[in-house]
Amino acid sequence: MSGMPTVDDVARAAGVSRQTVSNVLNSPEIVRETTRERVLDAIDRLGYRPHASARRLRTRKSSTIAVRIDPWRDGISGIVLDRFLHQLTEQADRRGLRVMVFSADDHADELARIRRLREGSDIDAFVLTATTHDDERIRALTDQGVPFVAFGRPWDPETRAVPHRWVDVDGRVGVAAAVQHLRAHGARRVAWIGWPHGSGTGDERRAGWEAESGLGDRERASLSRHTEDGVTEGTRCAGELLALAEPPDAIVCASDSLALGAMIAARSAGLPALPVVGFDDTPIAAAVGLSSIEQPLDDVVAAALELLFGPTGDDVRPNPSSDEEPAHRLLAPRLVERRPGHLALDAIPGT
Amino acid sequence: MSGMPTVDDVARAAGVSRQTVSNVLNSPEIVRETTRERVLDAIDRLGYRPHASARRLRTRKSSTIAVRIDPWRDGISGIVLDRFLHQLTEQADRRGLRVMVFSADDHADELARIRRLREGSDIDAFVLTATTHDDERIRALTDQGVPFVAFGRPWDPETRAVPHRWVDVDGRVGVAAAVQHLRAHGARRVAWIGWPHGSGTGDERRAGWEAESGLGDRERASLSRHTEDGVTEGTRCAGELLALAEPPDAIVCASDSLALGAMIAARSAGLPALPVVGFDDTPIAAAVGLSSIEQPLDDVVAAALELLFGPTGDDVRPNPSSDEEPAHRLLAPRLVERRPGHLALDAIPGT
DNA sequence: AGCAAAGATTTGATCGATCAAATCAGCGGA
DNA sequence: TCCGCTGATTTGATCGATCAAATCTTTGCT
Incomplete structure (x- = not known):
């Protein structure tokens, strides 16, 4: 007993057998009250902790989930994944699960790493993020029988045809709510x-605007812009919109980056009170007092874990088979309203 | 052989013994060329992967390092940790190490979780981030003999007295370089x-400014402001500075948040070309064209891993003992220069 | 009291790998 | 030709836990 104590040490100390110690830890209900107490006492007297690897070897499960950390993209929106990851670690911990992270260059690389981790029996399940059109990962993992849940719905019919678990946030509903609110x-x-x-x-997000804008085809065409993500781009598009003969009286954007740009444009155009709404409620939005649509990442993570492991516990459920109803969850985001002009710009001396 | 193949399966297929298979994987040099090839062939014909838990149980090391994910704070600067984490996963992977993440509410909670992970033999070493004054973690981990490296130097004499490994970025040098450059x-x-x-x-960062500002005591007092982090705060402070009788002709800030605020204030004051320098080179800085001081996180991570595991390999070195020279590394950041005015603000119609 | 069923505890085997020591093969020198 | 030595390979034991089945205890009922 040079290093850490083992079940045997505890057993000896408590005057019972290995298995009873194991039972106290794993199925306390089948151990007699008095015995259990004696064992628990020995456990914390010796400072015993079960050896995770030994347990995993026997039980053939690792109680670990893995998630990919995307290569850093220079958008503000990477923060969403960061918050997601944070929620994941917190909620996983509550279930006694561990979270492992890994990085990959692209989908193919990601699949290769997933196989490696999976084959080493290191990981029980995976969380995919940022699903795309024709996402080859869905089919590949399904074929390999690797349990997973996706954060992001299947975007094309082919992927939809592969039964799998996913959770997503209904951007359409979020934007629609924002537009309704503005109107x-x-x-x-x-x-x-x-x-x-x-x-x-x-x-999807645009569809929410379309549905609730109350505008005709022509007006919709004139009052919408599509561009790559970025602050500069937002400023440019908003500048164009505000220069129209009939300018908008509010702007909803697909991201906080765009919205920040739009907000800057509005100020420059002498319209500091123009309502602008972003998406993802990033720290920047909070910092400059921008309204935004927040993804309920806590609920997303809770749903994802529930789909993988059930309402409680840490036993992975296998991927849904073709004949069952695939399990998924679509969650509604929340509008975070902030006063435009909250930023003390106007209080600056000399303005 | 229902599930994954094991060493025995490979051994049988290659007509050798377990141990030889193991040797091919762990000490190839002691196996005869021809045998090695035969085994390697069998390995990938069967698609064999060593079972990580079994190996860990025997070798008593997990090849896994853990790092805490801080509870989300609403500053832009959380992004630094995010990038750090990303670098960590990439570089760890190259050494065959895995990265586990966990969350904690405070230092005490963090220590408790570290102990749990450590006692389950789940983790070989830890990476501490964001060291503070009187950081109790340093001493606690040292006392418990948990191998770790800190990202952040020891800030007080007491912590400095505990020999331990750390890596940090020399903020003083970074700011000094920026000031020199501006001058x-x-x-x-x-x-x-x-x-x-x-x-x-x-x-530390301020000290860099002080050293290179070339200003007298009185001027330094008048040309410096200290405030909580935040865009609004930056705007307010910069507004005050620019309203002085003798206003500054450049502003260096301790963070990108403050710098963004300062930049907004400068624009509002009709000084769009006023040089403003931030810290951390966050995506926001890139988006709005703000100069910033970048932490060389790739080097930081490389140094951290080297201190923990040596120039190569995955064998953790024990914490430095009191009589040795504690190993640490102080890295110089890099100034990322961007044209102020890069943001197409002035191109906006109606300005 | 007697006996079966349910409950509690123990024993032996096993998960998949590596370690330590034993065995075997090949080769040069006396 | 036989011995010793080095290098290559194999065998038996072990890491720490849980599973499955066996054994021992208690309970409940007639």
């Missing part, structure tokens, strides 16, 4: 600045 | 906006 407060011409067509997420 | 380009009155005294990091 209820008097806005009549709500503009849209979004991403180029073809990104599932972006198109 | 070389004609600035004569470089102001400072930093954090309240008492934070080690903040004081």
